[in-house]
Amino acid sequence: AQSVTQLGSHVSVSEGALVLLRCNYSSSVPPYLFWYVQYPNQGLQLLLKYTTGATLVKGINGFEAEFKKSETSFHLTKPSAHMSDAAEYFCAVSTSYGKLTFGQGTILTVHP
Amino acid sequence: GAGVSQTPSNKVTEKGKYVELRCDPISGHTALYWYRQSLGQGPEFLIYFQGTGAADDSGLPNDRFFAVRPEGSVSTLKIQRTERGDSAVYLCASSLGLAMDTQYFGPGTRLTVL
Numbered sequence: 001a002q003s004v005t006q007l008g009s010h011v012s013v014s015e016g017a018l019v020l021l022r023c024n025y026s027s028s029v030p031p032y033l034f035w036y037v038q039y040p041n042q043g044l045q046l047l048l049k050y051t052t053g054a055t056l057v058k059g060i061n062g063f064e065a066e067f068k069k070s071e072t073s074f075h076l077t078k079p080s081a082h083m084s085d086a087a088e089y090f091c092a093v094s095t096s097y098g099k100l101t102f103g104q105g106t107i108l109t110v111h112p
Numbered sequence: 113g114a115g116v117s118q119t120p121s122n123k124v125t126e127k128g129k130y131v132e133l134r135c136d137p138i139s140g141h142t143a144l145y146w147y148r149q150s151l152g153q154g155p156e157f158l159i160y161f162q163g164t165g166a167a168d169d170s171g172l173p174n175d176r177f178f179a180v181r182p183e184g185s186v187s188t189l190k191i192q193r194t195e196r197g198d199s200a201v202y203l204c205a206s207s208l209g210l211a212m213d214t215q216y217f218g219p220g221t222r223l224t225v226l
Contacts, residue, residue, distance in 0.1 A: 044217040105154050
């Protein structure tokens with residue numbers, strides 16, 4: 001069975017500061033890992049995903065994440081936060097046929 | 113191209129009533145998933161279709177919930193004898209069907225049971 005833990009339900013940063021959203025997973029098989037973003041009153045949008053190969057994955061809007069098998073982590077980072085990054089972020093792990101197990105989400109607030 | 117669409121966007125019903133929620137996936141996507149998102153939570157898996165068949169319905173909470181996809185495209189999630197605890201946003205996603213494939217989500221249907 002898979003599970004995902006997102007540390008910190010709320011993260012607040014200043015505009016221009018580093019964004020770090022934490023995700024740890026548990027999986028009995030090699031995982032596929034995803035980060036989705038949800039803006040208010042909108043659907044989930046894929047930011048990036050790890051399948052195989054390079055463990056540092058780059059996504060849209062300047063976000064990236066690094067798969068660390070030894071730490072069972074897939075933390076999301078962005079060097080410089082922008083006001084438009086304010087949203088809720090979900091980490092997810094996939095099973096062999098694509099069923100996603102999501103974390104509880106982290107709400108990112110960006111202060112001017 | 114067109115994304116995943118869901119209708120209605122909002123549904124308010126009374127306890128005990130029957131509701132149907134519709135999902136229209138991206139054309140050519142063989143896999144279709146339903147999830148439920150309660151307030152303050154991440155989406156939770158309900159059911160997965162590959163083509164016309166429900167390949168995994170282990171997430172359906174009880175036998176009041178049922179979903180169909182008769183022609184391998186549009187899917188309908190059906191809830192009988194609705195309860196206040198069924199209130200949530202119901203999300204539909206579609207993909208090409210492999211675990212590594214991106215799931216594209218619709219905007220969701222917000223169900224409120226009074």
